Amino acid sequence: MAYKGFDLTGKVSLITGGNGGIGLGMAEALAEAGADVCIWGTNPAKNTAAAEKLKRHGRKVHTQIVDVGDEQQVEAGFAETLAIMGHVDNCVANSGVSGRGKGAILEMTTEEWRRVLRVNLDGVFFTFRAAAKHMAARGKGGSLVAMASTAAIEGAARSSHYGASKGGVTAMVRALAVELARYKISVNSILPGWIETEMTANAFGNEKFAANVMPRIPERRWGVGADFGPIAVYLASDATAYTTGRDFVIDGGYTLF
DSSP states (O other), X not given: OOOSTTOOTTOEEEEETTTSHHHHHHHHHHHHTTOEEEEEESOHHHXXXXXXXXXXXXXXXXXXXXXXTOHHHHHHHHHHHHHHHSOOSEEEXXXXXXXXXXXXXXXXXXXXXXXXXXXXXXXXXXXXHHHHHHHHHHTSOEEEEEEOOGGGXXXXXXXXXXXXXXXXXXXXHHHHHHHHGGGTEEEEEEEEOSBOSGGGHHHHTOHHHHHHHGGGOTTOSOBOGGGGHHHHHHHHSGGGTXXXXXXXXXXXTXXXX
């Protein structure tokens, strides 16, 4: 008989940036485990395609256009989520952007610094604040999961803004794990390594980069979105209600080697 602790029937998961890559990999697993799923994204076509894919699992699926870096859009978006889905048990703050242009600090513009932190750090704060208020008021606990990066624990040369945003996320997670425990809300982060997504396409298409990085990954492959399905289900389940304030590194062994 299958272990029932990871059955998410009756739960609602909200995944920001859930229309592709890691986010969609998590959304699919959550739906397969029984959760109804709401996706926030900024690309209408990708939202529609993701919804069609998720509906094959027979769960309720809703998508919304929300820019998580915009405080008002997050507040209005969460209100719409509640109106459509009824409640939220699990919120995954997965939306993120990478650096672009000149990433060395000697050349980086203030605008570029703020562009990255606006989504990667402010967006997590806005999303978690809305979700935590709802979960605390509802009184049934819940799970908050933030997408960080191994850049939070390694030296992200020429990408200090990205590293700072992800390091800030892990620090926020630890603070909120302590602060929200009284409401039975767990708070954890996931730190992906080199994962094949639209955001990393340019890097992986660079032969020199691939030749230098691949030998440092013990698994000898790039990660994919589906690799994050199991951890998403794990952290959304009642079975891990006592697991909080943790950083889960999923990188094929990259940071160990």
